[in-house]
Amino acid sequence: MAGGSREPGRTVTSKVLAILEAFETSRGALSLTDIAEKSELPLSTTHRLVNELADWGFLSREPNGRYQLGIRLWELAQNTGRQLRDAARPYVQDLFSLTGETAHLAVRSGHEVLYIDRVYGSKRVPRASRVGGRLPMHATAVGKVILAFEDDWVRDAYLDRNLERPTAHTHIDPRKFADELAQIREQGYATTVEEVRLGSCSIAVPVFHTGRIGAAIGLVLPTSHASTMTRHLPVLKGISAQIERATARIPLETLIGVHRTGRD
Amino acid sequence: MAGGSREPGRTVTSKVLAILEAFETSRGALSLTDIAEKSELPLSTTHRLVNELADWGFLSREPNGRYQLGIRLWELAQNTGRQLRDAARPYVQDLFSLTGETAHLAVRSGHEVLYIDRVYGSKRVPRASRVGGRLPMHATAVGKVILAFEDDWVRDAYLDRNLERPTAHTHIDPRKFADELAQIREQGYATTVEEVRLGSCSIAVPVFHTGRIGAAIGLVLPTSHASTMTRHLPVLKGISAQIERATARIPLETLIGVHRTGRD
């Protein structure tokens, strides 16, 4: 028998995208069954769509039969947000060279910080973030500094939610956090100490664009350096100014390709 | 009237992917009409699919109504090829720091070199490549060195085609080029002088993985440095050895996510 218990109202497009998103949470390659489960599609439907995606190079199949996101997807996506990343990259690199610490460039995307670029050395550091990854704003220095300089309504909307708590050191009291943001705005930089994960602390400064907060750059260091991390402030501010200069002529909308909030 | 002259045999999936690929060739944002033309779809169909893609964040809409690839696509794609890029990044960076020249990491994808990573300074250099971009193998140092160390059948298949000629200096005689590859294999590195674009030259060495050619690292310099570029060879070889060590434990298949050829 056929075509019986289909789930109506689900578009093909949404199924295809759900399959691609199934790979977001997983580290390695997925079997067909894994994909079907994650995307909540029948196996035969998954099979058909996955095959077509693989034909187009959007998925790739390993010799063992498992699937991974394909290189075509990555190639295409290199165009996204390229303007900001390309323009800022050399300066983020300088930031790393001058400090020897893991350097980040991040923007706000909805209620989270989105890491756009990262430059780091070969020494192992405990890292919570990755390029293309997201973290809560109130737990990271880049996030705090962006939030501090955002429009009031963004900040209010953010505080008007339950703030999650990755570690015991994360500040989650809305009142105290609002005060902290005010102080950050005044002093021009933000710090965290073991608020995302134990063992690391961070410091960040804002990057402005056409008078508004556009992004943030920051450093992550081992907690042992926490007390002296403000010594990197002059470098951070200098690099920030250079990025501001380098991106000034690029219209904000084309910098990233995120509508920054879901306000519409 | 409705549903009359549809073009049958084109799957929804293929339409969605065609829309995404429409952005590959274009620099900036596209209007709905542009997308419809590039993907060869009726306007109303394009409209429907584009809207759904935008809802999912795979496309983003600028205030002026034009569309760009969305940030979701980019986020997802960060997982692709991450193993190789993440493992190699610090070393590619060292390569740049130690030489002061634009440093590249590339692999073969079909008959082209695919640039996986690039580290460069803030000084303007004429650059033909970009991360996620492709170039012909016979015109680039990374491409030549990969081809030189590839299996015979890959090399033979490559030479058995018309080689395109980006500049007048590009080597396109199959016989001579085969000899050049033999010499590259012997000397352990490849160079180009103005073979991709005038004004720049390059030098590259292989990066092996489980005894086979896996990738290549290279430098791009102004042509004026062409005569002395071999002085970077010790650094190139040292960095290559480090990358080989850092990637040795990662299975080849998971490094990139490309089936390297269409041999199946």
Added chain:
DNA sequence: TGGCGGCTTCCGCTGAGCGGGAGTGATCCC
């Protein structure tokens, strides 16, 4: 040898997708 788990293929039913065309609204030029 038989059972199992995962992948692939088959096939007739049906609603998601289709796209022409009409509606809208911004822009430009006379």
Added chain:
DNA sequence: GGGATCACTCCCGCTCAGCGGAAGCCGCCA
């Protein structure tokens, strides 16, 4: 200001692409 143009949005009934249960297949293990 009006009317021509252009680009996007929406509507709606027809129809075929997609659907997915089930059967088949294949490799593995005991």
